[in-house]
Amino acid sequence: MAKNKLEQIGLVKRNEWIWMMLGTTLVTITLWIFGVESWDDFLSEKAAWNTLTWFAVFLGMADQPNILGVIPWFSRRVGSFLKSLAGGWYIELLILETMYFFIHYLIVG
Structure with a gap:
């Protein structure tokens, strides 16, 4: 069932990749701005x-x-x-x- 659904959906499209990367970047920056993560945490x-x-x-x-x-x-x-x-x-x-x-x-x- 899942295999059929994946075949219907097809490959990840360019816009989907862009939104995925943009979302990940925004979450990371938000964590840094609000002090959940520090720059030293990233560098360590x-x-x-x-x-x-x-x-x-x-x-x-x-x-x-x-x-x-x-x-x-x-x-x-x-x-x-x-x-x-x-x-x-x-x-x-x-x-x-x-x-x-x-x-x-x-x-x-």
């Missing part, structure tokens, strides 16, 4: 600010390989390599899983 959350900063950097970098054409190039190469193997699906899956591990954990880490 170093781990949160560190996470937010790095998340923004990684988000900004995330689309660059696709823009530069690295992802399509790599996809074509991997596809050609897997077709040339003519092995079973289990060998191809093992190769893809190994590549996934190296790309996501060794390069990024």
Whole structure:
């Protein structure tokens, strides 16, 4: 039932995002103005600010390989390599899983 309703509603629209961010910002400023939160409270959350900063950097970098054409190039190469193997699906899956591990954990880490 909930899944059907979500499909009817569709994706979050641009105006909804704007109002959501505006509302969050206004609540935060209101808490600061009325003394519920102080500026030192915000600054003392170093781990949160560190996470937010790095998340923004990684988000900004995330689309660059696709823009530069690295992802399509790599996809074509991997596809050609897997077709040339003519092995079973289990060998191809093992190769893809190994590549996934190296790309996501060794390069990024």
